[in-house]
Amino acid sequence: MLDITLCRRDPDRIRRSAIRRGSDPSFVDEILRLDERHRLALTDLETKKAEKNRLSAEIAKASDRAAAAASLRPQIAALDGEIASLDALAKSLAPDTPDSPLRELLVQSPNVVDESTPDGADASANVVVRTWGTPRTFPFVARPHWEIGEKLGILDFERAAKLSGSRFAVLRGLGARLSRALAQFFLDRAAARGYVEIAPPYLVTQQTMWRTGQLTKFSDAMFADLEAGLYLIPTAEVPLTALHGDEIFDATALPIRYAAYSPCFRKEAGAAGKDTRGLIRQHQFEKVELVRIERPEDSFAALEAMTADAAALLEELGLPYRVLSLCAGDLSFNSAKTYDLEVWLPSSNEYREISSCSNCTDFQARRAQIRWRREPKAKLELVHTLNGSGLAVGRTLLAVLENYQQEDGSVVVPEALRPYVGADRIAAAE
Protein backbone atom coordinates (compact mmCIF):
# COMPACT_ATOMS: atom_id res chain seq x y z
CA MET A 1 0.00 0.00 0.00
CA LEU A 2 1.28 3.43 -0.92
CA ASP A 3 1.83 6.06 1.74
CA ILE A 4 -0.77 8.79 1.31
CA THR A 5 1.51 11.22 3.14
CA LEU A 6 4.33 10.55 0.71
CA CYS A 7 1.91 11.07 -2.18
CA ARG A 8 1.10 14.50 -0.79
CA ARG A 9 4.65 15.44 0.08
CA ASP A 10 6.48 14.11 -2.95
CA PRO A 11 4.07 13.16 -5.72
CA ASP A 12 6.85 13.34 -8.30
CA ARG A 13 8.62 10.46 -6.67
CA ILE A 14 5.52 8.28 -7.06
CA ARG A 15 5.07 9.39 -10.65
CA ARG A 16 8.68 8.62 -11.47
CA SER A 17 8.37 5.18 -9.92
CA ALA A 18 5.22 4.41 -11.91
CA ILE A 19 6.86 5.47 -15.15
CA ARG A 20 9.87 3.30 -14.41
CA ARG A 21 7.59 0.34 -13.80
CA GLY A 22 6.03 1.04 -17.16
CA SER A 23 2.65 2.26 -15.95
CA ASP A 24 0.64 5.44 -16.37
CA PRO A 25 1.43 7.96 -13.58
CA SER A 26 -1.82 9.90 -13.87
CA PHE A 27 -3.31 8.00 -10.93
CA VAL A 28 -1.15 10.19 -8.69
CA ASP A 29 -3.17 13.28 -9.63
CA GLU A 30 -6.33 11.33 -8.97
CA ILE A 31 -5.01 10.39 -5.52
CA LEU A 32 -4.23 14.02 -4.70
CA ARG A 33 -7.65 15.18 -5.89
CA LEU A 34 -9.52 12.56 -3.86
CA ASP A 35 -7.36 13.20 -0.82
CA GLU A 36 -8.11 16.92 -0.94
CA ARG A 37 -11.85 16.26 -1.14
CA HIS A 38 -11.68 13.81 1.71
CA ARG A 39 -9.87 16.19 4.03
CA LEU A 40 -12.34 18.97 3.34
CA ALA A 41 -15.26 16.70 4.16
CA LEU A 42 -13.48 15.49 7.28
CA THR A 43 -12.89 19.00 8.58
CA ASP A 44 -16.55 19.90 8.10
CA LEU A 45 -17.67 16.71 9.77
CA GLU A 46 -15.43 17.16 12.76
CA THR A 47 -16.57 20.74 13.28
CA LYS A 48 -20.19 19.62 13.44
CA LYS A 49 -19.35 16.77 15.78
CA ALA A 50 -17.50 19.14 18.07
CA GLU A 51 -20.60 21.34 18.23
CA LYS A 52 -22.77 18.41 19.12
CA ASN A 53 -20.38 17.23 21.79
CA ARG A 54 -20.45 20.67 23.32
CA LEU A 55 -24.26 20.58 23.55
CA SER A 56 -24.17 17.13 25.13
CA ALA A 57 -21.68 18.33 27.69
CA GLU A 58 -24.00 21.22 28.52
CA ILE A 59 -26.76 18.76 29.29
CA ALA A 60 -24.40 16.78 31.47
CA LYS A 61 -23.48 19.93 33.39
CA ALA A 62 -27.03 21.22 33.77
CA SER A 63 -28.78 20.95 37.13
CA ASP A 64 -31.96 19.77 35.43
CA ARG A 65 -30.72 17.46 32.71
CA ALA A 66 -34.13 16.49 31.42
CA ALA A 67 -35.08 20.09 30.86
CA ALA A 68 -31.75 20.90 29.25
CA ALA A 69 -32.05 17.91 26.98
CA ALA A 70 -35.55 18.91 25.97
CA SER A 71 -34.57 22.47 25.11
CA LEU A 72 -31.47 21.47 23.15
CA ARG A 73 -33.05 18.62 21.29
CA PRO A 74 -34.00 20.58 18.16
CA GLN A 75 -30.47 21.95 17.73
CA ILE A 76 -29.00 18.51 18.22
CA ALA A 77 -31.41 16.94 15.78
CA ALA A 78 -30.41 19.51 13.16
CA LEU A 79 -26.74 18.74 13.73
CA ASP A 80 -27.47 15.01 13.54
CA GLY A 81 -28.78 15.46 10.03
CA GLU A 82 -25.71 17.36 8.89
CA ILE A 83 -23.41 14.94 10.63
CA ALA A 84 -25.04 11.95 8.99
CA SER A 85 -24.60 13.29 5.48
CA LEU A 86 -21.08 14.61 6.08
CA ASP A 87 -20.13 11.33 7.67
CA ALA A 88 -21.36 9.39 4.67
CA LEU A 89 -19.45 11.70 2.36
CA ALA A 90 -16.21 11.55 4.36
CA LYS A 91 -16.43 7.78 4.64
CA SER A 92 -16.98 7.34 0.95
CA LEU A 93 -13.79 9.28 0.30
CA ALA A 94 -11.60 7.98 3.11
CA PRO A 95 -8.32 6.20 2.36
CA ASP A 96 -9.17 3.52 4.91
CA THR A 97 -12.70 2.77 3.74
CA PRO A 98 -12.64 -0.63 2.04
CA ASP A 99 -13.85 0.15 -1.42
CA SER A 100 -13.31 3.88 -1.60
CA PRO A 101 -11.74 5.06 -4.84
CA LEU A 102 -8.81 6.56 -2.92
CA ARG A 103 -8.18 3.31 -1.08
CA GLU A 104 -8.32 1.34 -4.29
CA LEU A 105 -5.67 3.53 -5.85
CA LEU A 106 -3.38 3.31 -2.83
CA VAL A 107 -3.81 -0.43 -2.47
CA GLN A 108 -3.49 -1.38 -6.10
CA SER A 109 -0.38 0.63 -6.75
CA PRO A 110 2.90 -1.26 -6.50
CA ASN A 111 5.71 -0.27 -4.17
CA VAL A 112 7.87 2.74 -4.96
CA VAL A 113 10.93 1.62 -6.91
CA ASP A 114 14.24 2.34 -5.24
CA GLU A 115 16.70 4.63 -7.03
CA SER A 116 19.29 1.87 -7.17
CA THR A 117 17.00 -0.43 -9.12
CA PRO A 118 18.10 -0.42 -12.75
CA ASP A 119 15.90 0.97 -15.51
CA GLY A 120 14.26 -1.37 -17.96
CA ALA A 121 10.94 -2.68 -19.15
CA ASP A 122 11.28 -6.43 -18.76
CA ALA A 123 13.52 -9.32 -17.77
CA SER A 124 15.86 -8.68 -20.67
CA ALA A 125 16.99 -5.48 -18.93
CA ASN A 126 17.91 -7.15 -15.67
CA VAL A 127 21.50 -6.49 -14.74
CA VAL A 128 23.99 -9.22 -13.93
CA VAL A 129 25.67 -7.99 -10.78
CA ARG A 130 28.13 -10.81 -10.41
CA THR A 131 28.75 -14.39 -11.40
CA TRP A 132 30.22 -17.12 -9.21
CA GLY A 133 31.76 -20.42 -10.20
CA THR A 134 32.60 -21.97 -13.51
CA PRO A 135 30.07 -24.25 -15.11
CA ARG A 136 31.52 -27.74 -15.32
CA THR A 137 32.30 -29.10 -18.76
CA PHE A 138 30.87 -32.52 -19.42
CA PRO A 139 32.67 -35.12 -21.54
CA PHE A 140 29.21 -36.44 -22.38
CA VAL A 141 25.83 -34.91 -23.07
CA ALA A 142 24.46 -33.53 -19.83
CA ARG A 143 21.07 -35.02 -19.10
CA PRO A 144 18.14 -33.09 -17.68
CA HIS A 145 17.32 -33.85 -14.05
CA TRP A 146 14.11 -35.71 -14.80
CA GLU A 147 16.01 -38.25 -16.82
CA ILE A 148 18.69 -38.58 -14.18
CA GLY A 149 16.15 -38.85 -11.40
CA GLU A 150 13.88 -41.34 -13.13
CA LYS A 151 16.77 -43.53 -14.10
CA LEU A 152 18.01 -43.53 -10.52
CA GLY A 153 14.55 -44.29 -9.26
CA ILE A 154 14.51 -41.23 -7.03
CA LEU A 155 12.07 -39.06 -9.05
CA ASP A 156 8.72 -40.41 -10.21
CA PHE A 157 6.59 -38.06 -12.26
CA GLU A 158 4.35 -40.72 -13.73
CA ARG A 159 3.00 -41.94 -10.45
CA ALA A 160 2.73 -38.37 -9.20
CA ALA A 161 0.47 -37.64 -12.17
CA LYS A 162 -1.60 -40.67 -11.27
CA LEU A 163 -2.09 -39.28 -7.78
CA SER A 164 -2.47 -35.59 -8.42
CA GLY A 165 -2.22 -34.71 -12.09
CA SER A 166 0.45 -32.64 -13.70
CA ARG A 167 3.05 -30.54 -11.94
CA PHE A 168 3.61 -32.90 -9.03
CA ALA A 169 6.50 -35.17 -8.19
CA VAL A 170 7.07 -38.19 -6.02
CA LEU A 171 10.50 -38.39 -4.44
CA ARG A 172 11.75 -41.82 -3.50
CA GLY A 173 14.59 -43.24 -1.49
CA LEU A 174 17.68 -41.06 -1.65
CA GLY A 175 15.69 -38.50 -3.64
CA ALA A 176 13.35 -37.94 -0.72
CA ARG A 177 16.33 -38.04 1.58
CA LEU A 178 18.24 -35.51 -0.51
CA SER A 179 15.29 -33.16 -0.39
CA ARG A 180 15.12 -33.46 3.38
CA ALA A 181 18.90 -33.08 3.59
CA LEU A 182 18.77 -29.82 1.67
CA ALA A 183 16.06 -28.42 3.90
CA GLN A 184 18.01 -29.35 6.99
CA PHE A 185 21.22 -27.96 5.55
CA PHE A 186 19.54 -24.68 4.69
CA LEU A 187 17.97 -24.35 8.11
CA ASP A 188 21.23 -25.11 9.90
CA ARG A 189 23.10 -22.51 7.90
CA ALA A 190 20.35 -19.95 8.46
CA ALA A 191 20.49 -20.58 12.18
CA ALA A 192 24.26 -20.08 12.11
CA ARG A 193 23.68 -16.71 10.49
CA GLY A 194 21.28 -15.60 13.16
CA TYR A 195 17.92 -16.49 11.67
CA VAL A 196 15.44 -17.87 14.18
CA GLU A 197 13.69 -20.94 12.89
CA ILE A 198 9.92 -20.71 12.65
CA ALA A 199 7.42 -23.44 11.85
CA PRO A 200 4.42 -21.45 10.66
CA PRO A 201 0.88 -22.45 9.68
CA TYR A 202 0.56 -23.32 6.00
CA LEU A 203 -3.06 -22.23 5.91
CA VAL A 204 -3.73 -18.57 6.57
CA THR A 205 -6.70 -16.26 6.51
CA GLN A 206 -7.55 -13.92 3.70
CA GLN A 207 -6.50 -11.01 5.87
CA THR A 208 -3.04 -12.48 6.35
CA MET A 209 -2.73 -12.96 2.61
CA TRP A 210 -3.88 -9.42 2.03
CA ARG A 211 -1.46 -7.99 4.55
CA THR A 212 1.62 -9.21 2.75
CA GLY A 213 0.26 -8.07 -0.57
CA GLN A 214 -0.14 -11.57 -1.98
CA LEU A 215 -3.80 -11.29 -2.75
CA THR A 216 -3.14 -8.97 -5.62
CA LYS A 217 -0.04 -10.78 -6.79
CA PHE A 218 -1.14 -14.40 -6.54
CA SER A 219 -4.91 -14.08 -6.22
CA ASP A 220 -5.74 -16.45 -9.04
CA ALA A 221 -2.57 -18.42 -8.40
CA MET A 222 -3.44 -19.55 -4.91
CA PHE A 223 -5.17 -22.65 -3.61
CA ALA A 224 -7.87 -21.82 -1.13
CA ASP A 225 -10.82 -23.18 0.75
CA LEU A 226 -13.05 -20.17 0.37
CA GLU A 227 -15.74 -21.68 2.55
CA ALA A 228 -13.33 -22.04 5.44
CA GLY A 229 -11.72 -18.71 4.51
CA LEU A 230 -8.26 -20.25 4.45
CA TYR A 231 -5.56 -20.04 1.82
CA LEU A 232 -2.62 -22.36 1.28
CA ILE A 233 0.51 -20.27 1.48
CA PRO A 234 2.31 -19.68 -1.84
CA THR A 235 5.46 -18.95 0.21
CA ALA A 236 6.39 -18.81 3.89
CA GLU A 237 6.99 -15.11 3.34
CA VAL A 238 3.29 -14.72 4.07
CA PRO A 239 3.12 -16.11 7.62
CA LEU A 240 6.62 -14.88 8.49
CA THR A 241 6.02 -11.30 7.46
CA ALA A 242 2.49 -11.14 8.86
CA LEU A 243 3.65 -12.76 12.11
CA HIS A 244 4.17 -9.38 13.76
CA GLY A 245 1.21 -7.59 12.23
CA ASP A 246 -0.30 -4.96 14.56
CA GLU A 247 2.76 -5.09 16.77
CA ILE A 248 5.07 -2.36 17.99
CA PHE A 249 8.75 -3.06 18.58
CA ASP A 250 11.14 -1.07 20.64
CA ALA A 251 14.46 -0.27 19.04
CA THR A 252 16.34 -3.06 20.79
CA ALA A 253 14.07 -5.71 19.25
CA LEU A 254 15.30 -4.94 15.72
CA PRO A 255 16.51 -6.38 13.49
CA ILE A 256 14.54 -9.62 13.48
CA ARG A 257 15.58 -12.55 11.30
CA TYR A 258 13.42 -15.58 10.63
CA ALA A 259 13.86 -18.72 8.61
CA ALA A 260 11.06 -21.16 7.88
CA TYR A 261 10.95 -24.41 5.99
CA SER A 262 7.56 -24.87 4.41
CA PRO A 263 5.74 -26.27 1.47
CA CYS A 264 4.47 -23.71 -1.02
CA PHE A 265 1.34 -24.12 -3.10
CA ARG A 266 0.77 -22.37 -6.40
CA LYS A 267 -1.69 -22.89 -9.19
CA GLU A 268 0.77 -21.66 -11.80
CA ALA A 269 -2.25 -20.64 -13.84
CA GLY A 270 -0.32 -18.16 -15.93
CA ALA A 271 2.41 -20.63 -16.77
CA ALA A 272 0.49 -23.07 -18.93
CA GLY A 273 2.84 -24.99 -21.16
CA LYS A 274 5.93 -23.58 -19.45
CA ASP A 275 8.42 -25.84 -17.71
CA THR A 276 6.06 -28.77 -17.93
CA ARG A 277 8.77 -31.34 -17.38
CA GLY A 278 10.66 -31.92 -14.22
CA LEU A 279 10.79 -30.18 -10.89
CA ILE A 280 11.15 -26.61 -12.06
CA ARG A 281 7.54 -25.59 -11.78
CA GLN A 282 5.33 -27.54 -9.39
CA HIS A 283 1.99 -26.94 -7.72
CA GLN A 284 3.64 -27.93 -4.46
CA PHE A 285 7.24 -27.37 -3.60
CA GLU A 286 9.37 -26.82 -0.54
CA LYS A 287 11.43 -23.85 0.31
CA VAL A 288 13.37 -22.34 3.17
CA GLU A 289 12.32 -18.74 3.34
CA LEU A 290 14.30 -15.97 5.00
CA VAL A 291 12.60 -12.88 6.35
CA ARG A 292 14.14 -9.86 7.98
CA ILE A 293 12.46 -7.01 9.81
CA GLU A 294 14.73 -4.00 9.81
CA ARG A 295 15.04 -0.37 10.70
CA PRO A 296 14.39 1.68 7.58
CA GLU A 297 17.95 3.01 7.44
CA ASP A 298 19.36 -0.51 7.52
CA SER A 299 17.13 -2.26 5.04
CA PHE A 300 19.22 -1.88 1.90
CA ALA A 301 22.36 -3.12 3.65
CA ALA A 302 20.20 -5.97 4.95
CA LEU A 303 19.19 -6.82 1.39
CA GLU A 304 22.84 -7.19 0.45
CA ALA A 305 23.43 -9.35 3.52
CA MET A 306 20.41 -11.52 2.87
CA THR A 307 21.38 -12.05 -0.74
CA ALA A 308 24.84 -13.03 0.44
CA ASP A 309 23.27 -15.46 2.95
CA ALA A 310 21.41 -17.20 0.13
CA ALA A 311 24.41 -17.13 -2.20
CA ALA A 312 26.64 -18.69 0.46
CA LEU A 313 24.47 -21.81 0.29
CA LEU A 314 25.07 -22.21 -3.42
CA GLU A 315 28.77 -21.67 -2.92
CA GLU A 316 28.95 -24.29 -0.22
CA LEU A 317 27.13 -26.69 -2.53
CA GLY A 318 29.51 -25.79 -5.35
CA LEU A 319 26.72 -24.73 -7.68
CA PRO A 320 27.62 -21.96 -10.15
CA TYR A 321 25.26 -19.04 -10.05
CA ARG A 322 24.84 -15.41 -10.93
CA VAL A 323 23.15 -12.51 -9.21
CA LEU A 324 20.72 -10.31 -11.11
CA SER A 325 19.45 -6.95 -10.06
CA LEU A 326 15.91 -6.92 -11.39
CA CYS A 327 15.04 -3.87 -13.44
CA ALA A 328 12.11 -1.63 -12.55
CA GLY A 329 9.83 -3.21 -15.13
CA ASP A 330 10.48 -6.73 -13.84
CA LEU A 331 10.13 -5.87 -10.18
CA SER A 332 7.32 -7.53 -8.25
CA PHE A 333 4.43 -5.64 -6.70
CA ASN A 334 5.81 -5.51 -3.15
CA SER A 335 9.43 -4.86 -3.94
CA ALA A 336 11.49 -1.69 -4.10
CA LYS A 337 14.59 -3.64 -5.07
CA THR A 338 15.16 -7.30 -5.83
CA TYR A 339 18.15 -9.55 -6.43
CA ASP A 340 17.51 -12.87 -8.10
CA LEU A 341 19.95 -15.72 -7.67
CA GLU A 342 20.13 -17.94 -10.72
CA VAL A 343 21.76 -21.34 -10.64
CA TRP A 344 23.48 -22.95 -13.59
CA LEU A 345 21.63 -25.81 -15.27
CA PRO A 346 23.93 -27.73 -17.62
CA SER A 347 21.17 -29.64 -19.41
CA SER A 348 19.71 -26.46 -20.84
CA ASN A 349 22.86 -24.33 -20.69
CA GLU A 350 21.23 -21.53 -18.81
CA TYR A 351 20.84 -19.93 -15.42
CA ARG A 352 17.49 -20.45 -13.67
CA GLU A 353 16.04 -18.62 -10.70
CA ILE A 354 16.62 -20.37 -7.40
CA SER A 355 16.16 -17.47 -5.01
CA SER A 356 14.66 -14.03 -5.07
CA CYS A 357 15.59 -11.52 -2.38
CA SER A 358 13.51 -8.40 -2.04
CA ASN A 359 13.45 -5.28 0.05
CA CYS A 360 9.78 -4.42 0.44
CA THR A 361 10.66 -1.28 2.44
CA ASP A 362 7.61 -0.10 4.41
CA PHE A 363 5.13 -1.33 1.80
CA GLN A 364 4.08 -4.55 3.52
CA ALA A 365 4.60 -3.07 6.97
CA ARG A 366 1.98 -0.45 6.17
CA ARG A 367 -0.58 -3.06 5.21
CA ALA A 368 0.28 -5.31 8.12
CA GLN A 369 0.86 -2.43 10.59
CA ILE A 370 4.27 -3.54 11.81
CA ARG A 371 5.83 -0.62 13.60
CA TRP A 372 8.61 0.34 15.95
CA ARG A 373 9.71 3.13 18.21
CA ARG A 374 13.16 4.60 17.79
CA GLU A 375 13.17 6.06 21.29
CA PRO A 376 10.90 5.27 24.21
CA LYS A 377 8.78 8.36 23.56
CA ALA A 378 9.35 8.74 19.84
CA LYS A 379 6.66 8.61 17.23
CA LEU A 380 5.78 5.25 15.76
CA GLU A 381 7.46 4.35 12.50
CA LEU A 382 6.91 1.53 10.08
CA VAL A 383 9.59 -1.13 9.85
CA HIS A 384 11.04 -2.38 6.61
CA THR A 385 10.47 -6.00 5.64
CA LEU A 386 12.66 -8.17 3.44
CA ASN A 387 12.24 -11.68 2.18
CA GLY A 388 14.26 -14.13 0.15
CA SER A 389 14.54 -17.81 -0.51
CA GLY A 390 17.36 -19.53 1.18
CA LEU A 391 16.80 -21.66 -0.88
CA ALA A 392 14.10 -23.35 -2.97
CA VAL A 393 14.55 -27.02 -2.16
CA GLY A 394 13.20 -28.57 -5.36
CA ARG A 395 15.18 -26.35 -7.64
CA THR A 396 18.33 -26.87 -5.62
CA LEU A 397 17.77 -30.60 -5.78
CA LEU A 398 17.49 -30.56 -9.53
CA ALA A 399 20.53 -28.33 -9.78
CA VAL A 400 22.51 -30.81 -7.71
CA LEU A 401 21.37 -33.70 -9.89
CA GLU A 402 22.32 -31.92 -13.08
CA ASN A 403 25.59 -30.37 -11.97
CA TYR A 404 26.88 -33.46 -10.18
CA GLN A 405 25.75 -36.09 -12.68
CA GLN A 406 28.29 -38.67 -13.81
CA GLU A 407 28.60 -40.42 -17.12
CA ASP A 408 27.28 -43.68 -15.62
CA GLY A 409 24.09 -41.94 -14.52
CA SER A 410 24.98 -41.69 -10.87
CA VAL A 411 25.16 -38.43 -8.98
CA VAL A 412 27.90 -37.37 -6.60
CA VAL A 413 26.58 -35.82 -3.41
CA PRO A 414 28.18 -32.42 -2.72
CA GLU A 415 30.56 -32.55 0.20
CA ALA A 416 28.48 -30.25 2.39
CA LEU A 417 25.41 -32.47 2.05
CA ARG A 418 27.06 -35.79 2.78
CA PRO A 419 26.52 -35.68 6.55
CA TYR A 420 22.87 -34.97 5.88
CA VAL A 421 22.35 -37.51 3.13
CA GLY A 422 24.50 -40.19 4.66
CA ALA A 423 25.93 -41.11 1.29
CA ASP A 424 28.50 -39.63 -1.04
CA ARG A 425 26.91 -40.88 -4.22
CA ILE A 426 23.47 -41.70 -5.52
CA ALA A 427 23.56 -44.66 -7.85
CA ALA A 428 20.84 -46.70 -9.48
CA ALA A 429 19.26 -49.23 -7.16
CA GLU A 430 19.60 -52.83 -8.18
Next chain:
RNA sequence: GGAGAGAUGGCAGAGCGGUUGAAUGCGGCGGUCUUGAAAACCGCUGAACCCUCACGGGUUCCGUGGGUUCGAAUCCCACUCUCUCCUCCA
Protein backbone atom coordinates in the same frame (compact mmCIF):
# COMPACT_ATOMS: atom_id res chain seq x y z
C1' G B 1 -19.61 -30.77 16.80
C1' G B 2 -22.08 -29.65 22.10
C1' A B 3 -22.00 -26.63 26.98
C1' G B 4 -20.13 -22.64 29.77
C1' A B 5 -16.83 -18.26 30.88
C1' G B 6 -14.40 -14.18 29.07
C1' A B 7 -12.34 -10.02 25.71
C1' U B 8 -10.60 -2.70 28.93
C1' G B 9 -4.04 0.99 28.02
C1' G B 10 3.16 -2.37 27.75
C1' C B 11 1.27 -5.98 31.75
C1' A B 12 -2.21 -6.86 35.86
C1' G B 13 -6.87 -5.10 37.06
C1' A B 14 -11.33 -1.39 38.37
C1' G B 15 -15.16 0.85 35.97
C1' C B 16 -23.72 3.72 39.11
C1' G B 17 -25.65 5.53 31.02
C1' G B 18 -23.38 11.90 32.05
C1' U B 19 -16.66 16.64 31.61
C1' U B 20 -14.04 8.41 31.81
C1' G B 21 -9.14 8.23 27.15
C1' A B 22 -10.59 5.47 31.20
C1' A B 23 -9.34 4.38 38.88
C1' U B 24 -5.42 1.54 41.10
C1' G B 25 -0.93 -1.38 40.97
C1' C B 26 3.35 -2.89 38.21
C1' G B 27 6.51 -1.60 34.39
C1' G B 28 8.79 2.61 31.52
C1' C B 29 10.68 7.82 31.19
C1' G B 30 12.27 12.42 33.69
C1' G B 31 13.53 14.72 38.34
C1' U B 32 14.85 15.29 43.82
C1' C B 33 18.11 12.83 47.19
C1' U B 34 23.03 9.89 46.73
C1' U B 35 30.24 9.46 45.46
C1' G B 36 27.37 5.85 42.52
C1' A B 37 23.34 2.53 42.91
C1' A B 38 19.11 0.95 45.62
C1' A B 39 15.11 2.76 48.49
C1' A B 40 11.91 6.85 49.16
C1' C B 41 9.38 10.98 47.18
C1' C B 42 7.54 14.21 42.92
C1' G B 43 6.09 14.59 37.83
C1' C B 44 5.19 12.37 33.11
C1' U B 45 3.76 7.98 30.58
C1' G B 46 -1.77 4.79 24.47
C1' A B 47 -2.89 5.35 19.22
C1' A B 48 -4.77 7.18 14.48
C1' C B 49 -6.44 11.19 11.79
C1' C B 50 -7.81 16.52 10.65
C1' C B 51 -6.90 21.99 11.12
C1' U B 52 -2.45 25.27 12.35
C1' C B 53 4.19 28.13 10.26
C1' A B 54 3.81 27.46 15.40
C1' C B 55 1.38 27.72 20.26
C1' G B 56 -2.65 25.05 20.29
C1' G B 57 -7.45 23.11 18.89
C1' G B 58 -10.66 19.16 17.17
C1' U B 59 -12.52 14.11 15.86
C1' U B 60 -12.28 8.89 16.65
C1' C B 61 -10.78 4.41 19.28
C1' C B 62 -12.27 0.05 25.84
C1' G B 63 -12.37 -7.54 20.55
C1' U B 64 -15.28 -6.37 15.52
C1' G B 65 -19.83 -4.59 13.28
C1' G B 66 -24.67 -2.73 14.07
C1' G B 67 -28.64 -0.67 17.43
C1' U B 68 -31.03 2.26 21.65
C1' U B 69 -29.98 7.41 23.74
C1' C B 70 -29.13 14.42 23.75
C1' G B 71 -25.01 11.27 25.78
C1' A B 72 -22.51 4.13 25.77
C1' A B 73 -16.46 0.95 28.18
C1' U B 74 -21.25 0.69 30.78
C1' C B 75 -27.89 -1.27 27.86
C1' C B 76 -29.53 -4.49 23.28
C1' C B 77 -28.30 -7.61 18.79
C1' A B 78 -24.88 -10.17 15.58
C1' C B 79 -20.05 -11.81 14.66
C1' U B 80 -14.90 -13.04 15.80
C1' C B 81 -11.35 -14.73 19.00
C1' U B 82 -9.51 -16.81 23.70
C1' C B 83 -10.11 -20.07 27.91
C1' U B 84 -12.57 -24.39 30.54
C1' C B 85 -15.44 -28.97 30.14
C1' C B 86 -17.48 -32.82 26.87
C1' U B 87 -17.02 -35.12 21.95
C1' C B 88 -13.56 -36.32 18.14
C1' C B 89 -8.67 -36.96 16.63
C1' A B 90 -2.73 -37.07 15.13
